[in-house]
Ligand SMILES: CC(C)[C@H](C(=O)O)[C@@H](O)C(=O)O
């Protein structure tokens with residue numbers, strides 16, 4: 001069975017880290033004869049420079065016929081003064097919404113080899129393995145009406161709309177319950193149902209869907225309390241589900257609990273199992289081109305891709321094990337460097353993973 | 358000069374902790390002859406039970422003529438199934454909006470005596486002293502339109518509106534710059550200007566106001582990154598300013614970095630200097646009536662009140678010092694208890710502060 005993967009290196013450190021991840025993908029593809037074909041495309045700032053749009057139609061066409069997309073990162077100071085609709089981020093948001101990648105899986109996992117990197121005490125975060133499911137194609141990110149208008153008194157007013165329909169809530173809830181069923185069967189839904197009507201509806205629908213998942217223990221938490229609880233005792237959670245905006249904030253907070261965001265992949269899936277895979281860290285323009293960025297989050301994104309979109313769990317496991325092995329060997333890029341370890345470049349880290357495969 | 362303070366004990370542990378704080382207020386009032394008069398009022402669940410509304414008009418009248426309000430906490434399971442407009446939280450939100458208490462000061466301070474309580478490593482949080490300024494009467498909390506509507510296809514859709522006008526942004530920005538001027542002169546404004554138009558306007562206005570405060574070093578940060586940075590290295594911040602919703606989340610996250618939210622007060626001020634003061638923790642119904650709640654956050658709220666609304670900085674300092682002394686003595690309520698310390702009840706903690714005054 002052939003499958004097609006679209007590679008979108010993007011901006012900043014994107015090309016460097018994606019190059020290593022593609023080498024790893026090629027290696028497992030050959031080794032296990034997976035029949036994966038890759039092609040490349042432009043998105044973000046580099047697409048603005050080359051084609052005048054952060055998401056050229058040529059890229060969208062390739063994206064539509066791909067089974068999965070591997071994305072590096074988008075954005076950088078060069079494009080920050082552009083009006084919002086022309087910015088690199090719009091490339092990312094456009095892919096999410098046009099492919100209807102509504103279910104964003106953001107694992108926050110603490111690798112035992114990197115336990116020291118966390119700013120939290122070891123007894124609080126050791127063994128952390130949390131999955132945040134973030135709704136990715138709705139909520140205030142895409143809600144209409146939006147913009148800036150002139151009020152009668154002459155001043156301007158900015159406005160955005162936080163909106164969810166029952167069907168949007170239901171499909172992300174199912175995605176979260178399904179994920180919980182494959183894990184420890186505990187799901188915490190995060191909202192602000194004591195203040196926002198849209199999240200009152202959210203809570204009601206999640207509650208209704210839970211009837212179909214009697215084995216999953218469902219709880220609800222206000223978003224402010226969830227932010228507190230992540231800091232206080234993150235291991236109380238198994239799976240969390242929330243809307244686009246709260247998910248943006250909480251998943252980054254959760255990721256940082258591990259202290260090594262250079263290690264964390266993510267998946268964005270649609271109803272057909274098509275998915276976009278990317279590291280959770282950004283384009284890091286300050287270190288771009290220096291060959292020091294950590295490629296492991298992107299390499300682990302390839303592993304998620306093999307698992308969730310390409311149905312190749314053994315290949316995914318090979319990669320996960322290889323990454324574990326290079327960490328055991330004490331190899332570290334600058335961002336996760338610690339005393340006694342051996343600092344390596346982006347490419348050396350890629351080499352080491354290939355070796356370990 | 359006479360001043361009037363309205364006492365609103367509220368629900369759960371509210372009455373217990375407020376009782377201790379009022380004893381402390383009375384003591385400094387007598388000692389320094391401050392001419393403070395207090396009266397009591399009902400808000401929250403207790404007001405629903407007694408008068409059928411979380412914010413009776415009698416309470417609003419008292420609130421309008423008060424120079425400052427001391428609030429315990431509102432809410433509890435008893436009232437959670439009520440429709441949103443009748444819930445205890447509406448009492449709190451009504452006070453904020455009717456008195457136009459737009460500027461919410463949320464300090465996150467780590468008391469050296471309680472450094473162990475934090476879930477973060479001591480080298481990350483030692484000496485933490487951060488002030489978050491949260492806009493409190495606008496944004497998505499109060500934006501119109503809001504509600505739940507029926508779509509044409511029969512399903513329901515929930516919606517809220519995130520909205521800020523230039524004048525709303527300007528006044529909270531000035532409040533934040535003024536605060537920064539009294540501190541380390543560094544202000545970080547938090548938004549999501551890469552996605553939300555309302556926060557693009559926010560950034561523009563904050564930038565404009567900064568021209569009047571050339572001594573303050575202004576930076577901007579996206580809210581997801583701010584959540585990360587609070588966990589990674591909270592001491593990089595001096596003052597942060599943000600909207601109502603982001604402020605709700607980030608201030609609770611920041612508070613929890615200290616590990617002792619039972620210690621943290623807050624102030625909500627309007628343009629006339631009138632203010633409402635309350636602990637940041639909630640009504641904690643699970644421990645209500647047991648006499649074990651920590652009254653220190655409420656006592657420190659009295660100190661903030663003396664400083665910000667009643668113009669009595671020496672009295673405020675007396676209270677701060679007294680609280681420092683009881684911590685030095687090793688007295689701890691259950692929530693901040695640690696090995697080798699002496700556990701005391703709510704009232705014993707109040708006694709100790711009075712003694713130390
Ligand atoms: C770049 C930005 C638009 C994006 C988001 O807010 O969704 C990023 O923060 C993320 O979380 O993937």
Ligand SMILES: CC(C)[C@H](C(=O)O)[C@@H](O)C(=O)O
Nearest residue numbers: 194195224432446449450605
């Ligand atoms: C009780 C609730 C409405 C309130 C808020 O969200 O503002 C609380 O969380 C707070 O931060 O004071």
